[in-house]
Amino acid sequence: MSLAPRLDLRQSQSLVMTPQLQQAIKLLTLSNLEVEAFIAEELEKNPLLDAQAGGEEAPDAAPSEDTGEWDLPRDGPADASELLNGGGEALGEAALDVDLGAETFHHDSAADSMGGLDGGLGLNGSAGGVSEDGPDFDNMAAGAMSLADHLLAQAGTSVAGPDLFIATQIIDQIDECGYLQGSLLELATRLEIPLARAEQVLSVIHTFDPTGVGARSLSECLALQAKEADRYDPCMARLIDNLELVARGEMARLKRICDVDDEDLGDMIRELRSYDPKPGCRYGGEPSTSVTPDVFVARRGSGWVVELNNATLPRLLVNRSYHAEVSAGAQDKAGKAWLTDCLASANWLIKALDQRQRTIVKVATEIVKQQEGFFLRGVAHLRPLTLRQVAEAIEMHESTVSRVTSNKYLSCARGLFELKYFFTSGIAAADGGDAVSAEAVKSAIRALITAEDPKKILSDDTLVELLNGKGFDIARRTVAKYRESLGIGSSVQRRRQKALAGAS
Numbered sequence: 261m262s263l264a265p266r267l268d269l270r271q272s273q274s275l276v277m278t279p280q281l282q283q284a285i286k287l288l289t290l291s292n293l294e295v296e297a298f299i300a301e302e303l304e305k306n307p308l309l310d311a312q313a314g315g316e317e318a319p320d321a322a323p324s325e326d327t328g329e330w331d332l333p334r335d336g337p338a339d340a341s342e343l344l345n346g347g348g349e350a351l352g353e354a355a356l357d358v359d360l361g362a363e364t365f366h367h368d369s370a371a372d373s374m375g376g377l378d379g380g381l382g383l384n385g386s387a388g389g390v391s392e393d394g395p396d397f398d399n400m401a402a403g404a405m406s407l408a409d410h411l412l413a414q415a416g417t418s419v420a421g422p423d424l425f426i427a428t429q430i431i432d433q434i435d436e437c438g439y440l441q442g443s444l445l446e447l448a449t450r451l452e453i454p455l456a457r458a459e460q461v462l463s464v465i466h467t468f469d470p471t472g473v474g475a476r477s478l479s480e481c482l483a484l485q486a487k488e489a490d491r492y493d494p495c496m497a498r499l500i501d502n503l504e505l506v507a508r509g510e511m512a513r514l515k516r517i518c519d520v521d522d523e524d525l526g527d528m529i530r531e532l533r534s535y536d537p538k539p540g541c542r543y544g545g546e547p548s549t550s551v552t553p554d555v556f557v558a559r560r561g562s563g564w565v566v567e568l569n570n571a572t573l574p575r576l577l578v579n580r581s582y583h584a585e586v587s588a589g590a591q592d593k594a595g596k597a598w599l600t601d602c603l604a605s606a607n608w609l610i611k612a613l614d615q616r617q618r619t620i621v622k623v624a625t626e627i628v629k630q631q632e633g634f635f636l637r638g639v640a641h642l643r644p645l646t647l648r649q650v651a652e653a654i655e656m657h658e659s660t661v662s663r664v665t666s667n668k669y670l671s672c673a674r675g676l677f678e679l680k681y682f683f684t685s686g687i688a689a690a691d692g693g694d695a696v697s698a699e700a701v702k703s704a705i706r707a708l709i710t711a712e713d714p715k716k717i718l719s720d721d722t723l724v725e726l727l728n729g730k731g732f733d734i735a736r737r738t739v740a741k742y743r744e745s746l747g748i749g750s751s752v753q754r755r756r757q758k759a760l761a762g763a764s
Contacts, residue, residue, distance in 0.1 A: 284612040288619065288663040292554045292572040295613070299574060308583055308599075308606045311574035407436060407473075407543040414468045419461065426451060426461045430474070438473040438540025439481070470539035478537055479503060485535040495520055499528050506532070509756030553671035555624045555679075557635065564635070566624050568617055569671075576613060578606045619656075623664045626650050627682050634682070635672055640704070642697035645683050687734055701732055702742050709748055714758040719751045 287295060303309050408431055415427040429451060433442045440462070448458040465474040471488045475481035482500050486492040495518045499506070505514050506529065515525055536542075556567045583603060591599070627650065633641030647665070651658040665679035684697040708726055712718045718726070720739050727734050743750075749757065 280608050280612070283609070284615065285663065287612055287616045288660065289666050291552075291667040291669075292569060293552055294667070295616075296572050296574070299576065299613075302605075302609060306602050306606055306609075308579050308602045309609070310577045310579045312577050405543060407434070407438065407540045408432070410543050411465065411468055411473065415465070418464055418468075423457075423461050423464075426453065426458060427465060430458070430462055430465060434474060434540065436540055437538040438470065438475070440474050440476050444476075470536070470542055472536065472539040481537060481539065482532065482535050485539075486531070489531070491531055495524070496528055496531070499532065507756070509759040511759065551669050551676060553676055554668045555620065555670045557624070557628055557670055557672040559635075559673070564628050564632075566621060566628060568621060573613075576606075576610050578603070578610065619660070620664055620668065622654050622656075623650060623661055624670060624679070626653050627670075627679065629653075631682050635674065638674065640700050642682070642684065642699045644685060644687075644697050647683060650683075687732055687738075696732060698742070701727065701734060702746055704730060704732065705739065705742055706746055706748070709743070709754070712754075717751045717755045717758070 287298070290298060299311070303311055411431045411434065412428065415424060415431065419427050429447060430440065430444075433440055433447065435441050444458050444462060445455055448455045451458070462474060466484055468474070472481040472484045475484060479500050482503075483492060483497070486496050486500065498518045499514065502514065502517055505517070511522075511525065515521065518525065518528070520528065552572055553569050556565075556569060558565045558567075583599070586599060587596075627645075628635065630645050630650070630653075631643060633643060647658045647661045651661045654661075665683070668679045670677050670679055681699075684699045687696050687698060687701050704727060705723060708718060708723060720736050720743070723739050723743075724734060724736050727739070740750075748754070
């Protein structure tokens with residue numbers, strides 16, 4: 261073996277993830293609102309980027325995104341090029357020669373053509389949430405007061421001095437549902453106060469709004485609400501002390517324990533069900549956030565219209581006039597290099613966003629084509645679909661389809677759905693025909709249980725027989741799994757619930 265130095269020539273291939281390629285892949289996984297935030301950051305960093313509202317003219321700027329309607333006949337999807345086909349350089353070579361004045365590209369969002377879509381998008385007002393009469397201020401989320409702040413405000417007017425400090429410590433241990441966590445004895449020991457004094461302050465907190473707050477158990481919470489309603493008599497007290505029997509629906513034992521007849525027991529259970537088991541949840545909850553659709557789908561003639569929601573995305577433009585003005589001035593070497601980098605970054609971002617839009621349309625188009633039965637007739641006609649099937653149909657990689665369908669929502673006449681919703685596993689058909697979607701089976705299970713006779717609760721074995729009659733070849737354990745995923749209890753639990761509901 262020679263240890264002398266020498267020169268060797270080797271040839272190898274490797275995939276290099278350039279920053280531009282990483283940025284384009286990252287943009288695929290983002291929703292429209294996340295892309296909007298990303299664009300806002302780029303606008304602050306890059307002086308050559310401008311954001312123009314839809315419809316504005318910018319003669320010295322390059323259009324950034326291909327917008328408009330995509331008319332999709334049944335025989336095939338819209339034509340769109342694959343993201344980064346052939347590597348990182350292919351994206352930069354694609355020219356974006358789009359006539360924004362053409363009839364095909366005059367819409368910025370589905371809200372601009374609501375009349376043409378026959379109202380099929382299920383939206384009222386514009387995509388931005390503003391109707392013809394102006395913004396709906398009633399629907400705007402306001403900052404809600406937390407439960408702790410609400411209780412502290414009441415404590416400030418009910419107790420004072422050392423008791424106020426004790427009340428503050430107790431309130432700090434009340435969770436978001438309104439229950440006191442931890443031991444009151446440990447709190448009294450830590451504060452070096454008698455337990456009786458801590459109990460006295462807690463009894464004051466029990467009088468606060470909402471009724472039942474500060475309880476240490478469900479029984480105590482319901483008892484506080486019964487006392488507030490002046491319904492806490494000995495019979496109600498015994499009923500609250502035996503909540504496990506109420507949960508099991510053992511009405512005969514409850515009648516004996518409470519010493520009441522059927523009518524009185526029904527009244528007591530109705531009263532009990534009117535109480536709030538989690539009073540603290542009225543306060544401090546996170547404000548509800550509406551989901552903004554990324555794609556609109558509507559029926560048009562014998563085909564479908566798939567349109568991107570560009571209302572949440574500004575149109576990015578490269579300010580050529582500003583670039584020429586700055587380039588004409590005196591600059592040092594570092595300044596020229598920085599300006600060149602800004603221009604290259606702006607051009608790349610614009611083309612990456614355009615390619616993102618085209619890729620989303622291409623994937624959404626294939627989903628509409630594969631799941632046309634769902635859009636026409638509902639969830640019972642949802643077909644089994646995998647990412648690989650869509651990827652092979654549109655000649656893209658499966659990982660690209662996975663990124664496109666992440667955090668993206670589709671709005672159609674049947675509602676708002678995440679793109680991942682249309683990818684479900686399949687269940688074999690009993691007659692040997694085409695497989696059916698798991699979501700269709702779940703829908704059938706829900707319909708059967710909803711329509712069941714309270715006196716003849718359907719067991720899982722009975723559900724299997726009924727589903728086989730509908731053409732679903734499904735095992736009992738699969739029925740149980742789907743039923744549990746729907747949040748539906750077993751036949752025993754449903755029988756007790758219906759017995760309890762009948763008694764009330």
